[in-house]
Amino acid sequence: MTTTFAFIFPGQGSQFIGMGKDLAEAYPAAREVFEIVDASLQQDLSRLIWEGTDDELKLTANTQPALMAVSLAAIRALQSEGVSLDQAAFVAGHSLGEYSALAASGAIELADAARILRIRGNAMQAAVPAGEGAMAALLGATPEQAVALCELGRAEGGICEIANDNAPGQIVISGSKAAVELAASKTGEVGIKKAMMLPVSAPFHCSMMQPAADEMMSALSDIEIKAPVVPLIANVTAAPTSDPAEIRGHLIEQVCGQVRWRESVEFMVSQGIELTVEAGAGKVLSVMNRRTAKEIEGLTLGTPEDIESVAKRLG
Known part of the structure; x- marks a missing residue:
């Protein structure tokens, strides 16, 4: 029997030193993700992720592309085991995880996602003076x-x-x-x-972030957004969309807007989602989702063992 499932992607707070290293060692497709991200940022971000300090990784400008890279490495590893992203009914991501969801579903190129998240991280950090x-x-x-x-x-x-x-x-x-x-x-x-x-380090997702939203409007106008292979449940609407213009608008709104994650999970359940697969670091969303819908099963996709068991389950 086919399980109706969604891929979900974590946001800031899920990061830890060493995340994704075993994926890169076990799967060439995962390693390639880190290489593309490093090249697009002109920074050895993968080394920082695997061998850096917590303080370095916690800098918003590093955290955002780093978490996206780990999520995409997990997805590419799963794809190399024969699971296709379009087997899912939806993708959704928490805050910066929305960019991971869009990169995974083919709406944004991986290199563009890394660059835009670096801009987003810097813009959000700079929007409000420290301590205000x-x-x-x-x-x-x-x-x-x-x-x-x-x-x-x-x-x-x-x-x-x-x-x-x-x-x-x-x-x-x-x-x-x-x-x-x-x-x-x-x-x-x-x-x-x-x-x-x-x-x-800053008051995220409120109107004080307007300078960052303005910067994202400019940055997002420079990148191509295509229709994702499966609909994205957007943070700001808790509703599905596959329209590139709508997605672009939602990503700008999302900087100051509320992350409506509880409603997003409720929507998934209303659409028959029985299982979520959390791609990337940790299991924060899977644990959180159980508070909204006890009946929803959550699998994580963060280690080679996870990849094998999820591939078996979905294959």
């Missing part, structure tokens, strides 16, 4: 409670917006430091258990 923005995770909050809390945070004129709706009870807010800290101090007023300030 903040993000906080709300534990046990509903979307309605998060909206109410953001209103309290904005009471003194700062920016406070929902950045990520990841899963039930797992919402992240983003904005100006004063407004997010004010919101975090008022969780009890709207019935939220707790807010945890996050150790991030």
Whole structure:
């Protein structure tokens, strides 16, 4: 019996030193991905990924192309085992993972994806001076409670917006430091258990990122986007699209827009998705998805052993 599945691609926070090295050693197709990314960035990024320091890898401008490279290496390794990407019903990625999804599905060339993510990482880092923005995770909050809390945070004129709706009870807010800290101090007023300030370098996915969105509009106008071989479930709409112009627009909106991951998973389930295959580093999304839909099975695609077992399952 055929399983209806989607390929999903992780975002920032999943990275670790050494990720993807065993894939590159085991699969020539995976090794080639790292070679193309290194050449397109004119940097030995693969060496940084495998032998560098956490601090280097954590720099947004390195993290973004690095995670995409590992995701694509996993996909190419799986393809070399005879699994075709168009066996999936959808692709979806969390934040920068959306670029990995588009590269995997043939909508963006691998070298272009690496270059655009380097630009995106630098632009997001530069959009807000250090120390002026903040993000906080709300534990046990509903979307309605998060909206109410953001209103309290904005009471003194700062920016406070929902950045990520990841899963039930797992919402992240983003904005100006004063407004997010004010919101975090008022969780009890709207019935939220707790807010945890996050150790991030910038307030991602909020309107303070507008300078980065403007830069991405310019950068994305220079690259070709084709229709993906299977529809992409976009972060900003939680709905499928295969239209290149629409995809380009969504990628620009995504810089300031909310990552609607919970709704994306709910949409997948509504379309009969029984299984997700998380391509790349770690299993953050697979664990998160179970909070949204207990019935959805999650497989990971990060090691040669994973490649073999997933190829057997999907073959």
